Amino acid sequence: MTTETRPDARPSPAGATGTREVTATEERVGFFTDTSVCIGCKACEVACKEWNAIPEDGMELTGMSYDNSQGLGASTWRHVAFIEQSKPVVPKVPHSTDADDGPDVFALAAQGSGSSELRWLMSSDVCKHCTHAACLDVCPTGSLFRTEFGTVVVQEDICNGCGYCVPACPYGVIEQRPDDGRAFKCTLCYDRLGAGQTPACAKACPTESIQFGPLDELRERAAARVEELHRAGVPDARLYGHDPDDGVGGDGAFFLLLDEPEVYGLPPDPVVTTRDLPAMWKHAGAAALTLLGGIAAAFAAGRTPGHHRPGRSLPR
Amino acid sequence: MTEPPHDDNDRPRDGERGGPPYEERGGPRNEERGGPPKDEHGGPQRGAHGGPPRDEQRDGGRHARRDGGRRRRKRRGEQTVVPEPEFTSYYGKPILNTPGWKPLNIGGYFFLGGLAGAGSVLAAGARLTGRPVTARAMKISATVSIAGSAAALIHDLGRPARFGNMLRVLKPTSPMSVGSWLLAAYGPLSGIAAASDVTGLLPRTGDAATCGAALLGPAVATYTAVLAADTAVPAWHDGYRELPFVFAGSATAAAAGTALMTGPLRENSPARYAALFGTALETAARHRMESRLGMVAETYRTGTAGRLMRSAEALTVGGALTAAVAGGRSRLLAAVSGAALVAGSVCTRLGVFHAGRAAMADPKYTVVPQRERLRAREEAAYGRQRRSDVAPS
Numbered sequence: 001m002t003t004e005t006r007p008d009a010r011p012s013p014a015g016a017t018g019t020r021e022v023t024a025t026e027e028r029v030g031f032f033t034d035t036s037v038c039i040g041c042k043a044c045e046v047a048c049k050e051w052n053a054i055p056e057d058g059m060e061l062t063g064m065s066y067d068n069s070q071g072l073g074a075s076t077w078r079h080v081a082f083i084e085q086s087k088p089v090v091p092k093v094p095h096s097t098d099a100d101d102g103p104d105v106f107a108l109a110a111q112g113s114g115s116s117e118l119r120w121l122m123s124s125d126v127c128k129h130c131t132h133a134a135c136l137d138v139c140p141t142g143s144l145f146r147t148e149f150g151t152v153v154v155q156e157d158i159c160n161g162c163g164y165c166v167p168a169c170p171y172g173v174i175e176q177r178p179d180d181g182r183a184f185k186c187t188l189c190y191d192r193l194g195a196g197q198t199p200a201c202a203k204a205c206p207t208e209s210i211q212f213g214p215l216d217e218l219r220e221r222a223a224a225r226v227e228e229l230h231r232a233g234v235p236d237a238r239l240y241g242h243d244p245d246d247g248v249g250g251d252g253a254f255f256l257l258l259d260e261p262e263v264y265g266l267p268p269d270p271v272v273t274t275r276d277l278p279a280m281w282k283h284a285g286a287a288a289l290t291l292l293g294g295i296a297a298a299f300a301a302g303r304t305p306g307h308h309r310p311g312r313s314l315p316r
Numbered sequence: 317m318t319e320p321p322h323d324d325n326d327r328p329r330d331g332e333r334g335g336p337p338y339e340e341r342g343g344p345r346n347e348e349r350g351g352p353p354k355d356e357h358g359g360p361q362r363g364a365h366g367g368p369p370r371d372e373q374r375d376g377g378r379h380a381r382r383d384g385g386r387r388r389r390k391r392r393g394e395q396t397v398v399p400e401p402e403f404t405s406y407y408g409k410p411i412l413n414t415p416g417w418k419p420l421n422i423g424g425y426f427f428l429g430g431l432a433g434a435g436s437v438l439a440a441g442a443r444l445t446g447r448p449v450t451a452r453a454m455k456i457s458a459t460v461s462i463a464g465s466a467a468a469l470i471h472d473l474g475r476p477a478r479f480g481n482m483l484r485v486l487k488p489t490s491p492m493s494v495g496s497w498l499l500a501a502y503g504p505l506s507g508i509a510a511a512s513d514v515t516g517l518l519p520r521t522g523d524a525a526t527c528g529a530a531l532l533g534p535a536v537a538t539y540t541a542v543l544a545a546d547t548a549v550p551a552w553h554d555g556y557r558e559l560p561f562v563f564a565g566s567a568t569a570a571a572a573g574t575a576l577m578t579g580p581l582r583e584n585s586p587a588r589y590a591a592l593f594g595t596a597l598e599t600a601a602r603h604r605m606e607s608r609l610g611m612v613a614e615t616y617r618t619g620t621a622g623r624l625m626r627s628a629e630a631l632t633v634g635g636a637l638t639a640a641v642a643g644g645r646s647r648l649l650a651a652v653s654g655a656a657l658v659a660g661s662v663c664t665r666l667g668v669f670h671a672g673r674a675a676m677a678d679p680k681y682t683v684v685p686q687r688e689r690l691r692a693r694e695e696a697a698y699g700r701q702r703r704s705d706v707a708p709s
Contacts, residue, residue: 161474
């Protein structure tokens, strides 16, 4: 242990206004979720719920394939997405994108297997633990903080439920729990990390779709895996959130996807909003001075009181 | 919102995929959610939302629609010249999460902060130019407003009892933290100014507080724009250059309106100028913002936000013109125009809030601009590569 590494040695995008971040004393860890081997068992969802004692999040049958948890939120910290496509996993003609019609699952079922071209994408989504985390930046109380593992965690005893982190997150991860008011999200099992344990979801994953480890190591492993898939004739395989030069400085939890990110409900080009904060303050400063100057000018232009002449309507 | 975001309603459009419509398989949704009745939705895809037939919608382009990710449809019966952009999403689910912010709390917080901040500047101006009635009224209005603004903010917290945690740290990266400290400094100054004026006690302290409040006031009026812009909400973030000016103009108009309602005719000339200035600033900034927002500007033009923004413009422009033409002649018309200006400012703030809500509720506003950004970047990279290929080695 005791490598020096900050989550990222680059200057914070918030520049000089960057919030004081705890220097990582441990190696930065994260998740690599390889969706090509996800079987949609939802063991991660269950393990997360169990370990973190997350309350029930509504019981709803959505008709969205096998997905009934619908998305990440205050009480869903792992979410398995299910996407049905009429596209073979290994296309006969690589990169054929014209097979767009929705699969007629009932006709396919009647036909039996064999000629099926249905592909079923599954992906376990989670908090990205961004290098430049907007939720952490905008939190007014300091409830959200950067841990020694480079992860982002909410301190529930500090959070006053202002909800500002919710619209700040470009991925739609963190959320307020309606009955509680405070914001909740994945902690990357901060308690387990402290005890040298693997986070619950990765521990429970039966196919190693969710891989936990030091981020650098995971990035190497992911690059090798995507190469392997390309060689095997899966040209759609791509990494998402692995690049330290992306809009959030790279994700602590990144993914191997088999289609465009938005198909999985992920933003295609997320950017940490605080990157523009210095410019925002400048514009607000200019607007404040405009207000001051405009009202001063109004007084300069206004007639001196007591000289009101009833016949006159327009200001001079 | 009078209508729920229709993603909820047309999300499970299995009918499009040849299977029976979702509702026929016992799906619970539409009526329960207050959506349109089944036959408008659950029926076969075509034209249900006024969109073109499906074959025409497929363009085989790189954003051709895929299953699992549904392309959105136009609202029923709505026709626009601009075609719906192609984009994919996960069952039409929003990408961003929506905070539990209540429109009246947050819209009210924006409005009251603006009314207070700009009002303090008017109060100081009135004090310095010998307009005592206006000065007193504006000091009182600023104090009441800022108290109301703080109350709205606290009321909106998930844990109001922990409001004190706002002052636990000072974080320049958090506009809400900066704003809390700003309110903590401005509120007492505003209160002292008003109390001194009303009681006649400590006049020098009162004047100093009046000036202090006037200096902090413009920041109180505009920081809320940064608060909104410093989010991932496209309707707010992408307008970060103009939104502070919209808020500054709206705040000035609201404060001028209050001055017109409370001040006597012989004192209200600056308020009329200020009303014109605020209205011009707000209107110009808003139009500039909408033209720069591209397709995201829809969020300011349609639905609840659209109605509010149109009302805001009518009320503000009408109020300012009435004030300019007749506000110096008729006490009644001055008060009416003032009330219109205040109402216009309320509508602007609520409109901005609802535009953000609409942008959060629809994945289109997240995906389409980001896709365009990516494509522009790819094209730029491709151009660079071609130039370097052409260049002799």
